[in-house]
Amino acid sequence: QKEVEQNSGPLSVPEGAIASLNCTYSDRGSQSFFWYRQYSGKSPELIMSIYSNGDKEDGRFTAQLNKASQYVSLLIRDSQPSDSATYLCAPRRSGTYKYIFGTGTRLKVLA
Amino acid sequence: GAVVSQHPSWVICKSGTSVKIECRSLDFQATTMFWYRQFPKQSLMLMATSNEGSKATYEQGVEKDKFLINHASLTLSTLTVTSAHPEDSSFYICSLRAGGGRATDTQYFGPGTRLTVL
Numbered sequence: 003q004k005e006v007e008q009n010s011g012p013l014s015v016p017e018g019a020i021a022s023l024n025c026t027y028s029d030r031g032s033q034s035f036f037w038y039r040q041y042s043g044k045s046p047e048l049i050m051s052i053y054s055n056g057d058k059e060d061g062r063f064t065a066q067l068n069k070a071s072q073y074v075s076l077l078i079r080d081s082q083p084s085d086s087a088t089y090l091c092a093p094r095r096s097g098t099y100k101y102i103f104g105t106g107t108r109l110k111v112l113a
Numbered sequence: 114g115a116v117v118s119q120h121p122s123w124v125i126c127k128s129g130t131s132v133k134i135e136c137r138s139l140d141f142q143a144t145t146m147f148w149y150r151q152f153p154k155q156s157l158m159l160m161a162t163s164n165e166g167s168k169a170t171y172e173q174g175v176e177k178d179k180f181l182i183n184h185a186s187l188t189l190s191t192l193t194v195t196s197a198h199p200e201d202s203s204f205y206i207c208s209l210r211a212g213g214g215r216a217t218d219t220q221y222f223g224p225g226t227r228l229t230v231l
Contacts (some may be wrong), residue, residue: 016175034218103158104156
């Protein structure tokens with residue numbers, strides 16, 4: 003079992019729709035979770051972090067965390083073609099400041 | 114966010130030469146710096162972690178004598194790829210963990226350095 007599992011995609015959604023990106027992780031001790039966006043050929047940029055169970059909203063983005071299920075997701079509302087990128091889920095490894103990166107989900111927003 | 118720079122942004126070198134990559138924090142003091150490598154269509158792979166004033170700790174399988182890391186100050190870390198070979202061609206990215214005043218477990222990434230070894 004991979005430490006972080008994400009569907010590699012591509013996930014294709016029409017412009018204006020909601021994109022739903024999912025991630026499961028194996029480290030039960032993880033307490034911090036991060037979503038990064040990575041455009042092709044570029045480095046990751048932070049979208050948001052989440053630490054507590056439930057939802058956290060930031061603009062068009064909503065992160066959801068369920069530690070009991072070891073599941074974290076990212077919703078992107080009103081998807082735009084500029085959102086087309088690879089989205090990386092990164093739980094922080096328990097007891098360290100290291101992240102465990104998933105392979106990412108490639109999102110394509112169709113105009 | 115935070116501002117992190119890397120230099121150079123890309124480099125082409127001959128096999129057997131050494132290449133130094135700099136990572137700088139421009140607006141905060143970095144407690145910890147991380148170096149990652151990313152091959153095409155793969156995720157980020159952590160190479161090593163360094164704290165200012167102490168030796169870097171390397172991930173399993175990463176040769177510390179080949180990838181020399183110097184965390185010179187709270188705003189500068191360097192990665193030197195020694196005796197580079199074509200298989201070292203990759204995208205090298207640093208990230209910094211901020212100290213006080215910011216969420217201390219958030220990593221801020223530099224723009225990356227693309228290394229091509231001929």
